[in-house]
Amino acid sequence: MKITKVEPIILKVPASMGMDETIMSDDVVVRVETDEGLSGIGETAGPPFSVMPLIRSVHQGTWYKGFEDILVGEDPLDVERLWEKMYRYSLHYGSRGLIVWAMSAIDIALWDILGKAQKQPVFKLLGGGGKPIPAYASLPSYATSEELIAACEEVVKKYNFTAIKFHTDPARLHDDTWVRFTKAVREHFGSGLTLMLDAHNEFGTEEAIKFAKALEPYGVYFFEAALLPDNIEGYAKLSESTEMLVAAGEEFTTRFMYRDLIERGNIDVVQLDVTLGGGITDGIKVARLAKERGRLLVPHSWNTDISFAANLHFASAAGSPFVEWPISKSPLRNALTRERIPLDPNGSVTPTTSPGLGVTLDESIVETYRFKGPLGHY
Numbered sequence: 001m002k003i004t005k006v007e008p009i010i011l012k013v014p015a016s017m018g019m020d021e022t023i024m025s026d027d028v029v030v031r032v033e034t035d036e037g038l039s040g041i042g043e044t045a046g047p048p049f050s051v052m053p054l055i056r057s058v059h060q061g062t063w064y065k066g067f068e069d070i071l072v073g074e075d076p077l078d079v080e081r082l083w084e085k086m087y088r089y090s091l092h093y094g095s096r097g098l099i100v101w102a103m104s105a106i107d108i109a110l111w112d113i114l115g116k117a118q119k120q121p122v123f124k125l126l127g128g129g130g131k132p133i134p135a136y137a138s139l140p141s142y143a144t145s146e147e148l149i150a151a152c153e154e155v156v157k158k159y160n161f162t163a164i165k166f167h168t169d170p171a172r173l174h175d176d177t178w179v180r181f182t183k184a185v186r187e188h189f190g191s192g193l194t195l196m197l198d199a200h201n202e203f204g205t206e207e208a209i210k211f212a213k214a215l216e217p218y219g220v221y222f223f224e225a226a227l228l229p230d231n232i233e234g235y236a237k238l239s240e241s242t243e244m245l246v247a248a249g250e251e252f253t254t255r256f257m258y259r260d261l262i263e264r265g266n267i268d269v270v271q272l273d274v275t276l277g278g279g280i281t282d283g284i285k286v287a288r289l290a291k292e293r294g295r296l297l298v299p300h301s302w303n304t305d306i307s308f309a310a311n312l313h314f315a316s317a318a319g320s321p322f323v324e325w326p327i328s329k330s331p332l333r334n335a336l337t338r339e340r341i342p343l344d345p346n347g348s349v350t351p352t353t354s355p356g357l358g359v360t361l362d363e364s365i366v367e368t369y370r371f372k373g374p375l376g377h378y
């Protein structure tokens with residue numbers, strides 16, 4: 001089997017639909033096609049117009065080639081070799097960050113093809129059991145504790161979530177606002193609800209330690225993204241200073257960065273998202289390292305059911321205690337794929353047993369939102 005096309009598809013959600021930069025809106029999906037009719041899809045959180053030229057070259061004939069140019073003609077089933085090929089080809093200007101996001105989307109599409117070729121769901125190829133995994137509701141920020149409690153109540157009633165994460169508004173992390181909010185939610189729901197809190201990399205080390213101490217009485221399961229990703233020493237200090245689990249990693253890319261975060265940063269919960277961190281091929285290596293070092297792996301996940309499916313298969317193999325369920329208003333969140341990934345009645349999610357990722361593009365939705373110009377040749 002040979003790859004014939006690696007197509008970045010940009011989906012634009014009109015501003016008129018009430019989307020803004022604080023919630024997932026525009027998207028980039030990558031479709032890999034083959035000469036045997038099998039195709040696979042992947043996705044990354046973008047930014048779409050920056051990811052696109054990394055995949056599809058706009059400088060034909062120069063030394064730089066997009067990933068499509070180096071992958072066409074290759075056997076898509078050689079996932080490990082092709083990951084290395086992309087990494088080595090781009091490492092002078094890449095090896096971290098955005099280039100790895102583009103690689104991640106392609107890598108996921110290759111795993112989708114591999115699963116279809118072997119008629120197995122991706123979690124099986126990875127050795128996962130496919131058992132239900134509790135999902136946690138990932139809620140946006142709210143202005144008041146009353147609104148936050150109402151939002152929590154709504155998702156708990158509607159979907160039976162047993163775990164919820166708040167995204168804080170960083171501007172109000174330097175006073176006691178989010179400590180009060182957390183206290184209010186804990187008092188309202190009692191001990192039955194698992195709570196997590198995301199600090200959006202807002203703190204310096206000492207401030208994070210202080211904040212963590214203030215949160216501790218309210219039984220927060222994990223404290224996410226407290227520090228800047230480059231503050232690895234700070235993570236080590238924070239982990240030592242708090243009894244809460246310290247979670248980090250959605251901004252990290254490749255096993256090399258995660259190794260540092262796990263071994264030097266000494267964090268407890270690794271939040272690798274396979275659509276960002278290095279795809280399934282590299283993600284599984286990080287999952288093994290996390291297991292060896294006794295850490296948890298709870299994948300970050302945003303975007304549509306393509307990303308969610310990829311992270312769910314991965315979580316199954318990684319033995320994750322939770323998966324992140326994005327509460328998003330985007331019209332693409334559950335509609336971009338023909339197959340929806342439902343929540344079980346008890347707030348858990350079970351990976352689909354269909355071959356590959358188990359989700360396929362809804363072409364009518366793709367046509368509705370596909371970006372067609374002025375860069376129409378994409």
Ligand SMILES: [Mg+2]
Nearest residue numbers: 198224225250
């Ligand atoms: Mg986060």
